[in-house]
Amino acid sequence: MKLTKTPVFKTLLMMALPMSWGIFSVIGFNLADTYFIGNIGKTELAAISLTFPVVTFFASMALGVATAGSSIISRALGRKDYELVRRLTSDTLIFALLLVVIFVFIGLCTMEPVFRLLGADDKLMPIIKDYMSIWYPGMVFVALPMAGNGAIRAQGDTKTASIIMMVAAITNVILDPILIFGLGPIPSMGIKGAAWATVIARAFTMIASIGVLHFKYRMLDFRFPKASEAISSWKKILFIGIPAAGANIITPLALSLSTAIVARMGQESIAAFGVVSRIESFALIFILAVSSSMGPIVGQNFGAQKIDRIKKALNSSIMIALVWSAFMAFALSNFGSYLMPLFNEDPEVVSLGALYFQIVPISFGFLGMRLIACSSFNAMGKPFSSTLLVIFNMVVLYLPLVFLGSKFYGMKGVFYAGAVSNLIAGIVGFYFIRSAIRLHDVS
Structure with missing residues (x-):
């Protein structure tokens, strides 16, 4: 898609709508795993829960590489430097592969001490090893398609990237019960079956994304790269990828700390916090899709030096986010309390959920x-500004406000902490990105 020429508002919607389904499928992918593993037993579910920090850390690193690749590729597309696009796409995939090799080696060698540190006992450790001994080598099927889909999105093609993610999620949902519990000649593999289902589904995404890059967009360069070319590409990837990965890690870490604070307030509080967090993840899908779609639009137009189009995209995306927020605030404040009993019927949990829906969605x-x-x-190639904004939101604002709010006002204070931190960080973020765009417009 020519993101430097098509109507901005229409393009943004055309990219965000399929992206929403892609994000929905990723959330569904994780929920399906949790559901089927929970049916094996609570011990297995506890073991898998302990793998989440490691899985999240690696996914954050891989997403950082994908973000970096999408950024530099979209800007090269905007400049119409198609030879560089092929080189950057290929070097991004090579870099992702090298990252996997390093992480697989470290992961397999440190499995025992790492998971002991995370709290695994003698009962959980064998289950974790069964799962991670398959998952670690399968990381290649996580990192490469992330980088590949990032390059596809750089073209403005969110539809293809989303279809790939949706097919993978459906494949995982089909394979999970078959490989976990067995079917016909296929034996029951338990936790190993869950790992194999994930690896097989992810393998499809790798084959599909690389196939699209090569056959549809001709974005791969199979020539062996010169060392100077590869190093130049990898420097660009690291410049954006490291701070982007850091930002990806900060948010779940801050949410884990806030969950620990809420846990001190009782089982009902932590149950309500967990339920509203799940509902929130679905309510935010469209906003996440809009923000993700902005990357290729801004990147291509920044490369083409079409700053006016970036301004239009910024204004359009924020208008969409605010309208969606108003819609979700109305819907959840009026009907959100009816969703709570689907997860937990405890009256206090339902009451806390209803309180959350009155406070947070408007933000x-x-x-x-x-x-x-x-x-x-x-x-725009300014990753440190992005990371500083995340730190300001989650570390400077959110965590201190959660601590103080919980101490003086209980769960109501926790909910207001989320709303206030969103409000302030959003206004500050808008001010700084608008200033950055104006600076380039002047220059």
């Missing part, structure tokens, strides 16, 4: 403003 639009600013900064 989703401002969270969207911060996400849009971060995506735009990365696309």
Whole structure:
């Protein structure tokens, strides 16, 4: 898609809508794993829960590489430097592969001490080893398609990338019960079956994404790269990838710490916090899709030096985020309490959920403003501005406000902490991204 020529608002919607389904499928992918593993037993579910920090850390690193690749590729596309596009795409995939090799080696060699440190006992450790001994080598099927889909999105093609993710999610849902519990001649593999289902589904995404890059977009260069070319590409990837990965790690880490604070307030509080977090993840899908779609639009137009189009995209995306926020605030404040019993019927849990729906959803639009600013900064090759904005939101604002709010106002204070931090970070993010765009417009 020629993101430097097509109507901005229409293009943004055309990219965000299929992206929403892709994000939905990723969330569904994780929920399906949790559901089927939970049916094996609570011991297996506890073991898998302990793998989440390691899986999240690696996924954050891989997503950092994908973000970096998408940024530099989209800017090269904007400049119409198609030879460089092929070189950058190929070097991004090679870099992702090298990253996997390093992580697989480290992961397999440090499995025992790492998971002991995370709290695994003698009962959980064998289950974790069964799962991770398959998952670690399968990381190649996580990192390469992430980088590949990032390059596809750089073209403005969110539809193909989303279809790949959706087919992978459906494949995983089909394979999970078959490989975990067995079917016909296929034996029951338990936790190993869950790992194999994930690896097979992810393998499809790798084959599909690389196939699309080569056959549809001709974005791969199979010539053996010169050392100077590869190093130049990898420097660009690291410049954006390291801070982007750091930003990806900060948010789940801050949420884990806030969960620990809430846990001190009782089982009902932590149950309500967990339920509303799940509902929130679905409510934010469209805003996440809009912010993700901004990356290729800003990147291509920044490469083409079409700053006016970036301004239009920024204004359009923020308007969409605010309208969606108003819609979700109305829907959840009026009907959200009916969703709570689907997860937990305890009256206090339902009551706390209803309180959350009255406070937090109205701030989703401002969270969207911060996400849009971060995506735009990365696309413009300014990753440290994006990371600083995440630190400001989650570390400077959110965590201290959660601590103080919980101490003086209980769960109501926790919910207001989320809303206020979203509000302030969104306004600050909008101010700084607008200033950065104006600076380039003047120059």
